[in-house]
Amino acid sequence: MNNLTKYAGLATALAVAALPAFAQEAAAPVAEAVAAGPIKAPDAAAMAGMVNKGDTSWMLISSALVLLMSIPALALFYGGLVRTKNMLSLLMQVFMVVSIAAVIWVLYGYSLAFTSGNAFVGGLSKMFLAGVNTGTYAATFSNNVYIPEYAFVVFQMTFACITPALIVGAFAERVKFWPLMIFMVVWLTIVYFPMAHMVWYWAGPDFLVDAPTDYGLIWGWGGLDFAGGTVVHINAGIAGLMGCLVIGKRIGYNKEPMPPHSLTMTMIGASLLWIGWFGFNAGSNLESNGLAALAFLNTFVATAAAALSWSLVEQVLHGRSSLLGAVTGAVAGLVAVTPASGFASPMGSLMLGLVVSPICFFFVSVVKSKLKYDDSLDVFGVHGIGGIVGALGTAIVADPALGGQGWVDYTVFPAVPGSYDMVAQFITQLKAVTVTLVWSGGVSLVLFKVISMVFGLRPTADDERQGLDQTSHGESAYNM
Helix, strand or coil: CCCCHHHHHHHHHHHHHCHHHHHHHHHHHHHHHHHHCCCCCCCCCHCCCCCHHHHHHHHHHHHHHHHHHHHHHHHHEEEEEEHHHHHHHHHHHHHHHHHHHHHHHHHHHHHHHHCCCCCCCCCCCCHHCCCCHHHHHHEECCCCCCEHHHHHHHHHHHHHHHHHHHHHHCCCCCCCCCHHHEEEEEEEHHHHHHHHHHHHHEEEEEECCCCCCCCCCHHHHHHCCCCCCHHHHHHHHHHHHHHHHHHCCCCCCCCCCCCCCCCCCHHHHHHHHHHHHHHHHHHCCCCCCHHHHHHHHHHHHHHHHHHHHHHHHHHHHHHHCCCCHHHHHHHHHHHHHCCCCCCHHHHHHHHHHHHHHHHHHHHHHHHHHHHHCCCCCHHHHHHHHHHHHHHHHHHHHHHHHCCCCCCEEEECCCCEEECCCCCHHHHHHHHHHHHHHHCCCHHHHHHHHHHHHHCCCCCCCHHHHHEEEHHCCCCCCCCC
16 A cells, blocks of 8 residues: 555544434445455445535536526527517527426436436436435536536426427427427427437446446447537437428518627627536536536637637638628537537647637528528528537547547546447547437428427417517517
């Protein structure tokens, strides 16, 4: 035993001895872990001694930051891009989607996404948060490190809130309010929760060795998605595309001007998105450590590079750079770095940001025009395509040979770094992207068609011309 180990064990023993008797009993497994190594499959009492207040604080802060991404950030970003007569309707749609998703999440969404079931969806063992309390814990990505389960519940709830809210931008200015809310309830249930389970559910680093099949489909493949390239962005992007195709084009699309009514609001929203995204990406590490700091930095540089890249493309093609282009590029960078944020190096993230903007620019300015679909706020062109670029690019930038973090082999205990194969990882990422596009796209298309036939998704032509603020809500965003 070297001196460092000896002194660490002595310090732990003294600290435990100073605790009350009941606390000594709970802390005993921790003292044992120092001497004997990590504890495999710890019980709740042992987990209680493996919780760090810094990790818990960071997760609660990150949850608030991700909520900020939806309201007010996304609402303002989208609202500024539509015409004045539809500003309030966009705010209302985003606000209510967040509210509905939060309610569904605690009723049954968390259980379907993050309990053991099968490869595609979890079960209902934690319906109504049954069994979740202040003495239950959620695993992180490190052996013997835990956070309170409530912190994990609320963090993942914010992801369930923003993902469906992203969809509404694809058919902005031409959708009925309550049929849209019905769509969101069903979509969350049969698309989002299964996708979250497939990509993110697993037994945890201290349990997987003893439960070698307890994970979601894409997790089991070894798919890398640090913060939601597939679950959030491709998922929402392809669903939005299906929605705009089913609902149809806005009246007057490509025949009359439809400029954004307030790029000031859009810039404020984009800036708040950038800030909130630090919780989205860095919070997805579930611990407050160096890897969270890396994800934070990667999020910063990829976004800045993508904003610059989009502006340069506009300067070359149009002779001037626009604010709308800069903020759209920033969002594309945020999207692309999301799956890679905890795996890439800062230079790899910078390259992702530089690459994604020209690709997304091509889709929103050329492909959309050629195919003649009306994706109002470019949800598919930015989130769908940006998510695909990021998901596939993760296979490249995660390579340790390029400064990436590689992957961790949790089939052994304690976990060890895995052997990285870029080509094999790219194929896995491509499979994950394909599953997301097929599942979300196919189910969303059917769901939009069914709700359109049963309830009607599109307002009357007169209501659409008057604007949804008044016809759907009897209010106006501005009274001047």
